[in-house]
Amino acid sequence: MKVLTTCTRDCPGSCGLTVNVSRGKVNSIEGSSIHPHTRGFICKNTARYHIRRLYSDRRVLKPLKRDGRQWKTISWDEALHVISDKLNECMDEHGAESIVYYQGFGARTALRLLNRRFFNLIGATTLRGTLCGGAAIAAQSKDFGRRLSHDPSDHLNSRNIFIWGRNPAVTDINLWRIIKRAQKHGTRVITIDPIRTQTAVKSDIHCQIEAGKDLYLAIAMAKIIMAEELHDSGFIEKHAENFDSYIAILDEFNLNQLSELSGVPLKIISKLAHLYSDGPSSIILGWGLQRYFNSYMACRFIDALAAISGYIGVSGGGVSSGFDEYGAFDESVTLEGAGNGRKVSMPLFGREIVNMNSPTVNCVFITAGNPVTLGPNSIQTLNALREVDFVVMVDHFLNDTAHTADLFLPATTFLEETDLVGSYGHPYVSPVNAAVKPLGESHSEFWILQRLSEIMGFADMEGTRMEWLEIIASKVLDYHGIEICDLLEKPYRSPGFPAVPFEGPLFYTENGRFNLPSDRPYEMEQHDGAHPENSIRLLTVMSPQWVGSVEPTFHKGLVEIYLNPGTLSQLGFKDGEISVAESNAGKSCVIVRSSEDVHPLCALSFRGTWLSKGGCINTVIEDRETIMGHGTAYNETRIKLKKVSGGVSVHEMCHETHKYKSRHYE
DSSP states (O other), X not given: OEEEEEOOSSSTTOOEEEEEEETTEEEEEEEOTTOTTTTTOOOHHHXXXXXXXXXXXXXXXXXXXXXXXXXXXXXXXXXXXXXXXHHHHHHHHTOGGGEEEEEOSSOOBGGGHHXXXXXXXXXXXXXXXXXXXXXXXXXXXXXXXXXXXXXXXXXXXXXXXXXXXXXXXXHOHHHHHHHHHHHHTTOEEEEEOSBOOHHHHTSSEEEOOOTTOHHHHHHHHHHHHHHTXXXXXXXXXXXXXXXXXXXXXXXXSOHHHHHHHHTOOHHHHHHHHHHHHSSOEEEEEOXXXXXXXXXXXXXXXXXXXXXXXXXXXXXXXXXXXXXXXXTTSOGGGGOTTOTTOXXXXXXXXXXXXXXXXXSOXXXXXXXXXXXXXXXXXXXXXXXXXXXXXXXXXXXXXXXXXXXXXXXXXXXXXXXXXXXXXXXXSSSEEEXXXXXXXXXXXXXXXXXXXXXHHHHHTOOTTOSOHHHHHHHHTHHXXXXXXXXXXXXXXXXXXXXXXXXXXXXXXXXXXXXXXXXXXXXXXXXXXXXXXXXXXXXXXXXXXXXXXXXXXXXXXXXXXXXXXXXXXXXXXXXXXXXXXXXXEEOSSOEEEEEEEEOTTBOTTEEEEEEOOOGGGTOOGGGSOOOOBOSSSSOBOGGGOEEEEEOOOTTOOHHHHHHHXXXXXXXXXX
């Protein structure tokens, strides 16, 4: 039997899948050729999903309750009544805001909008911000009025494609397939990245900018475009606001200064400016670009390049940073704004749940997330959750965050669920169909929260799965004139996502014009000099070997940090040497590696490895928000590498660097 479904993991691909099932068991997973965007292509991680995750012998398949330092199996009835009693107790004694709901990015399907509905109905504290793309969303909302990206296939119409702070050869293989096709037909591909990524290697030009200095490169390119009259004066006059203020900002810098600040030779800057002007040229913004304190302003000045060049609202142009995966759905079902609406910052989660008062946090409920591993400042988050009276975790595995829980509820995977999913990488809503029955006693989050609402005695979560999907996807159904059963048979394009956005041009700003940046860029270094002496900026990226955090049997051992050979030698280390990485957030035992791919002024590591399996790089990542957009400024962390003292074993060193409270941790 073949079942059509879609990958729901935290990836822009949202790839269409064909699941081959025999005798009630998944045998293999292939790409679905009927998906208009992914067209049968899938990554190796998805192809092996059923082996690594669905049928893992480490997967939890029954509800668990904490019993001292051990877990004991309990029934669903007991688990749900324990949670109900605790939620009611919190509301009665401390107020509903003493309950915090943390919804991660492990799965972002339509029915999971109802998770927020449940917690808004009881008036709980919910999340604000993101671990990824908040800066670009805020920037493009200011510049264009809303964030809209070009259809990925429209890059085939570009003379030049600028990939800025992104590695689609690893993180978005379907976009990369389109880029390679464009390149084959003569489009020039330029990657701007401090790391020589797989994308950079296969590009026509790799500009290895200094990490966090993208703003200065964008300003320098703009100065050349304006000085050499390569700009579109007609577009600027008719459609751009704040032009005089924007030019005044450009005039504050000279090109030699900008070259030094960005770490890019002036000759290369000039070449990039002239290539960009030989358009139409498109810019693809990445998530790596958005992990700096000042990412918001960097994105705004990059947007401005498209505006002054007249590449907005034209095929082959634009600045694309992604799609709103919930944009096609009716988000009013979340009842956002119901209750009193207290929020906790996702980037500052550990810090804020400890410091919240009136009321203090007494219960945390976590779904589809592993904040200890994937959020910044892991030890702070770990210890903060241990201070909470009651923690509920809904997941597949006993990961780092699960070790802080009092109750663990086994969740279904997307191969065991029926749902719908949007995408932040393409403009399609795609079907999620259950390929097999739920393993063991696992249940979907939809089932869990519906049962919980029944026990707690409120009816606002009532309705079948199909009834709720009809409500949530009503815009798509009405636009295409179809029924929900049709949408579960194949993907449909989301309404409101044109192939070429802002055509006309049409902007969604209050003044109806593109807003050029008019404020002088806020420079973090002028306001924060508290980094360790002789420290180096640390960049953390997604590994090509896994999505999000790793499965428990896939990776064990110390975290690896990669440095340029010259930097490694200058610091007095050898390739493969064990060291201690130290930052303002904490310490971590690491192995240092030599790599020519890394810029001399930064270090590189892969995120997602577990603290409980040997190490987690986020133990040294400082918790900070971007200046706008409530994004996570992971890449503002500086580390200092220290030699291991003679006679100290690796075990002793790791124990020392990972000091944390022992409650609920083995």
